[in-house]
Amino acid sequence: MTGTRQLDRMDAVRDLVRANGRRWTVAKGAVVEALLGTDEHLSVQQVHEQIGARFPQIDRSTVHRVLLGLAEEDVVHVLGRQGEARYGMADRPHHHAVCARCGREAEIPAKVIAPALKSAAAATGFTFTAGSITLTGLCESCSAGTG
The missing domain is CATH 3.30.1490.190 (Ferric-uptake regulator, C-terminal dimerisarion domain)
Incomplete structure (x- = not known):
């Protein structure tokens, strides 16, 4: 995906989160950026590994909480696979x-x-x-x- 398209998607997701009355945080931005950067559905651990180098202050439990919150807001969807939840963007049907x-x-x-x-x-x-x-x-x- 081109950088501009990814930024447009990020902006749309941020606007949706804010329109739902939720705060946009550094952690949410990092998690969404990780999910937008792949066509795969990622586990909490995979998301944490992807953002760890740029955001070492964001721990695994924070990633988990952010993903659960984004799922409640229908920003991401959850797939269960062999007992491990995997998350993907829900901004495109x-x-x-x-x-x-x-x-x-x-x-x-x-x-x-x-x-x-x-x-x-x-x-x-x-x-x-x-x-x-x-x-x-x-x-x-x-x-x-x-x-």
């Missing part, structure tokens, strides 16, 4: 596929799932809210027996 065997994760663009949600709503009478769907299955490698 998407869903997830997770391999039940190896834990590999892949993002699914929201527009791919939208027709299925529309059909599910018609069939059930439910109105589905924005959020992230996690589909579990086997990745290509595990399906082929090479994973």
Whole structure:
């Protein structure tokens, strides 16, 4: 991602946090920057390791609290993987596929799932809210027996 696009996303996230009546702190900025810098979903430990060199004053428990707060505000979403929560940015609509065997994760663009949600709503009478769907299955490698 280009630096300008990442800064634009950071600004939008900061504005959202403030619009929710929350403070924007150095720790929040560092955590969001770490998550914006990757397409992966990161554990608390991975986020802490990424920000540690630049922000040694931010300890692991602070990273954990920041991530939980950002998840409550729907700024990040949480994926559970083999007992370890992993966090990713929720500022762009998407869903997830997770391999039940190896834990590999892949993002699914929201527009791919939208027709299925529309059909599910018609069939059930439910109105589905924005959020992230996690589909579990086997990745290509595990399906082929090479994973």
